[in-house]
Amino acid sequence: MAVTNNRAVFNLDVTAGRRNGYHYFNTYGNIFLENRYTDWGNYYPYTTLRNLWMLSKYIPAQNLQIEFLNNYRNADKYAANDLLAPSKNSLDYEFALTMMAQPLAWMEATGLPEKAFAVAPVINKYRSLQADIHSGQIFPIGNEPSGTSWTGFQSIKKNEGYLLVIREKNKLKQSFIRTWLSPGQKLFLKAAMGTGRNQAITVNSRGEIKVILPEPNTYVLYHYYLPNVGTN
Known part of the structure; x- marks a missing residue:
């Protein structure tokens, strides 16, 4: 090398x-x-x-x-x-x-x-x-995969990043996912892949975001932006 x-x-x-x-x-x-x-x-x-x-x-x-x-x-x-x-x-x-x-x-x-x-x-x-x-720092979010959990990853960059949220085989159409985002932080989620919609959200007091995935064994990849970053 x-x-x-x-x-x-x-x-x-x-x-x-x-x-x-x-x-x-x-x-x-x-x-x-x-x-x-x-x-x-x-x-x-x-x-x-x-x-x-x-x-x-x-x-x-x-x-x-x-x-x-x-x-x-x-x-x-x-x-x-x-x-x-x-x-x-x-x-x-x-x-x-x-x-x-x-x-x-x-x-x-x-x-x-x-x-x-x-x-x-x-x-x-x-x-x-x-x-x-892959240019971000990638860490696990949600619960440990078990085949029946809500889980995923976060790629963390300076003022933006990616959230991959995965709904395994379970009956819950929505879940609060623990992330590495700060409580009270406002951000915009742009659905890049999978099942999801664009939305503005505020991280709750536990560092969680609410994600809706209507069907089991589905996912959404969000590109997230903090308020001072463009969303185009």
Whole structure:
């Protein structure tokens, strides 16, 4: 890296054994965090999300490669009544869980059914925002992912940032989400992706904002601005 003026980037695999990774080598490139496969029935979107959520308090989330899989594949490897199985989610939602990290399409794209490619506009929109999202400091918000919680992340910049709010499979159409914003702070939320609407809000006394997501397994990505910053 010194010889190439930091143009060389390493991809560090920390999936097994005693391998240096996020404890030591955060400055050298992306970190390939885990192997999960629907073939073995050990991939659940919420557990991958939980790993990212827990690590993001200590490790830059934008350094971690977080996978999303072909959730149309191997549905028979999971019990029919398993409500948290990958096939119970949309590919759009599954991808959104990885957006604060480095999304990793952990699949053979040739194995996707034609309808799965409807996710392409979502990925393209994300790519237009990715560098800006990753330029902030990213921390977990809401509750720990469990498959049934309200959770998410906040990318914090000087006078603006991003809030990714995720409603897992639960019956609550709205929730108060604990953030890193200051109580009483006024801000404007611009819905950039997912299900949401533009709105001006005031953070409550507990540092929470109220978010409405009518359906389970959905998300909204807000670009937020403080009052002295433009909203165009």
